[in-house]
Amino acid sequence: MKVADAARTHWVNRAPVGLRPYLQLSRLDRPVGYWLLALPGWIGLVVPAWLCRPDWQSWSPLYWGALILIGAIAMRGAGCTYNDIVDRDLDAQVDRTASRPLPSGRVTLWQVWLWLALQLTIGFSVWLALPWGAKLIALAALPLVAAYPFMKRITWWPQVWLGLTFNWAVLVAYAIKTGGLDATIGLVYAGLACWTVGYDTIYALQDIEDDAVIGIRSTARRFGDRVRIGVALSYSLCVLLIAAGLFSSQSPISAFAAVPFAAHLIWQIYRLDPSDTSRALRLFKSNGWAAGLLIIALFITQL
Numbered sequence: 001m002k003v004a005d006a007a008r009t010h011w012v013n014r015a016p017v018g019l020r021p022y023l024q025l026s027r028l029d030r031p032v033g034y035w036l037l038a039l040p041g042w043i044g045l046v047v048p049a050w051l052c053r054p055d056w057q058s059w060s061p062l063y064w065g066a067l068i069l070i071g072a073i074a075m076r077g078a079g080c081t082y083n084d085i086v087d088r089d090l091d092a093q094v095d096r097t098a099s100r101p102l103p104s105g106r107v108t109l110w111q112v113w114l115w116l117a118l119q120l121t122i123g124f125s126v127w128l129a130l131p132w133g134a135k136l137i138a139l140a141a142l143p144l145v146a147a148y149p150f151m152k153r154i155t156w157w158p159q160v161w162l163g164l165t166f167n168w169a170v171l172v173a174y175a176i177k178t179g180g181l182d183a184t185i186g187l188v189y190a191g192l193a194c195w196t197v198g199y200d201t202i203y204a205l206q207d208i209e210d211d212a213v214i215g216i217r218s219t220a221r222r223f224g225d226r227v228r229i230g231v232a233l234s235y236s237l238c239v240l241l242i243a244a245g246l247f248s249s250q251s252p253i254s255a256f257a258a259v260p261f262a263a264h265l266i267w268q269i270y271r272l273d274p275s276d277t278s279r280a281l282r283l284f285k286s287n288g289w290a291a292g293l294l295i296i297a298l299f300i301t302q303l
Helices: 020-025 032-046 061-086 109-128 132-139 142-154 158-166 168-178 183-214 219-247 252-271 277-285 287-301
Strands: none
Touching (some): 020 061, 020 109, 032 061, 032 158, 032 168, 032 287, 061 109, 061 142, 061 168, 142 158, 168 183, 183 219, 183 277, 252 287, 277 287
């Protein structure tokens, strides 16, 4: 069975039938999710820093980039699996999520718990490879991850919580490089959190009618007819915070790296039509390219 809003030609749909539900639980057929988790980590690796750990140059940034990607795939999969456990009754009531493995009955609850444990084991292996400062910062994200599935039940702003959670890798990556945190990365992190509020509001437009029926809250519902304004404000604050953080870094010229990133976000706002859910999904997925533009521009400004 294929899951709604997943790529129909993805290799997951050609995997062995018995394995397919577990790959779908991890959302491997929707790779944009783990890229949006990993790319903030890559941003953290290329943000200019005043100080770096003495052994930073002895470890290739490519090594850390690969490790961050592996960790992102494992932990995004674990987070989605955990979210499906918590939301299994709600998912059965929403057209887009009713075909997921757990509410559709293709896997049992205990099988899902075992799959979650396996993914957490992979994530733990990546955590063991981190320097101690980065280890402690990574651990601090666990309460955010555990609480996120419940936020849409108690607040109209679950996307804010998601922004704080999904961009934590930028702090971990920066700590890998420097051994700690500073105002530069704090501002970049805050900006990326606002970016997530914007793009996940766009994503939530797909479920706005079903969410209203079953009482799920989101910024898409909260903004209502002003959703484009809400996304525009989120993206504007994102760019301002990131540019301010980069300007405060060792290389102020790197603030110009926010320009192509900002241009992509402006294009998204221009193209956004709240009534067109298929376009909303395409715009959401395009944010992987937006982050890629920021990474490339950051690299260029430091040549």
